Amino acid sequence: MYDAPAKVFDSAADLSRPSKFVEYATQIHAVAAAEFVKLKHDPIELFSRAVQPILWLVIFGKVMGQVRGLTVGGLTYVEFLAPGVLAQSVLFAAIFYGIAAIWERDLGIVHRYLVSPASRTALIMGKQLSSSVRGLAQAVIIYIVALVMGLRIDFHPLKMLGVILFIALGSALFSTFSLIIACIVRTRERFMGIGQVITMPIFFASNAIYPLDLMPRWLRTIAIINPLSYQVDGLRMLMLRVPVNPTTIILDFAVMLASSTVLLIIAARLYPRMAT
Numbered sequence: 311m312y313d314a315p316a317k318v319f320d321s322a323a324d325l326s327r328p329s330k331f332v333e334y335a336t337q338i339h340a341v342a343a344a345e346f347v348k349l350k351h352d353p354i355e356l357f358s359r360a361v362q363p364i365l366w367l368v369i370f371g372k373v374m375g376q377v378r379g380l381t382v383g384g385l386t387y388v389e390f391l392a393p394g395v396l397a398q399s400v401l402f403a404a405i406f407y408g409i410a411a412i413w414e415r416d417l418g419i420v421h422r423y424l425v426s427p428a429s430r431t432a433l434i435m436g437k438q439l440s441s442s443v444r445g446l447a448q449a450v451i452i453y454i455v456a457l458v459m460g461l462r463i464d465f466h467p468l469k470m471l472g473v474i475l476f477i478a479l480g481s482a483l484f485s486t487f488s489l490i491i492a493c494i495v496r497t498r499e500r501f502m503g504i505g506q507v508i509t510m511p512i513f514f515a516s517n518a519i520y521p522l523d524l525m526p527r528w529l530r531t532i533a534i535i536n537p538l539s540y541q542v543d544g545l546r547m548l549m550l551r552v553p554v555n556p557t558t559i560i561l562d563f564a565v566m567l568a569s570s571t572v573l574l575i576i577a578a579r580l581y582p583r584m585a586t
Contacts, residue, residue: 337428341436342443360451363399367392367455385550389461393545394518396452397538400445400477404484405509407441408492409501411584420584430578437489438482438574445481446474464551472548472559479563480541483570486577493580518542540565 371388414420423433456463488505495501513519515529516538522530533539544562547554 334429334432337426337432338436338439340428341423341433342439344436360399360448362402363395363448363452364455366395366398367452367459371395385552386461388459389550390521390546391519392452392456392461392463393549394516394542396449396477396545396549397480397516397518397542398513399448399452400480400541401484401513401538402509403444403448404441404481405488405512406502406505407437407485408488408490409498409505411437411489411492412496412498412501415496415584420581424582424585430581431574433581434486434489434574434577435482438485438570441485442478442481445477449473449477462551463549469548469554473545475563476541476544476548476566479566479570480538483537483541483566483573486570486573489577490573490580493577493583496584512536512538516542537566537569 367388371391374387374391411420414423428436453463491504492501495504515532516536517533518538522533522539525533540562544559544566546552547559
């Protein structure tokens, strides 16, 4: 089941010195392929993780919209909430990604990765790629629910491409953050405790369920430095039928890309600790 990376790495070594880019891409694909195999054997995980976001939309969104009659920028509250729920779904699917790394350490898979020719960043990016696929699968479910609820979803091709990029980048960012935590704590029990402690604050200290204008100043400050806020902001402009501010979109993407890059570098340095 986990022989895919070793086979790809061995075959890559037999080639007559492929370009560095091709070799690097092959290493990323090898790690991602091994993760896809695990996902293929447990597809129910995707649907089970979608239950909570669906409840947020169907129950919380509807109730809050009716009780408060809240509209934000011409959107109903449920429409305002939908991109935040999508970002939450991506966050929750990615943040516990590190526990899989701990399982791999216990099974000896991490050791096999580390003795392979693959660079550390390729190993991390392979895991980022597989996490992005999980995030996109969650997005499909959220989109279907939003359509059933009659929300004004925008299916313009360029906007859809933007949504895919933001979901992929958000998944990569938070799965890498999760992997860093796993490299530090290195036990499943500690990881589960820390994961549960940090996920809800990240979600609530963002603009996912309420606008920044409604927050007290201290919470608004936290939300401004929270990468999830930038993902939600980008998804809100791209997912819904609202005007798109190119400057804001570029800023949102740049902040997430920079955050993901920094975390990638940190994770690549810490990953060998998983084998100790």
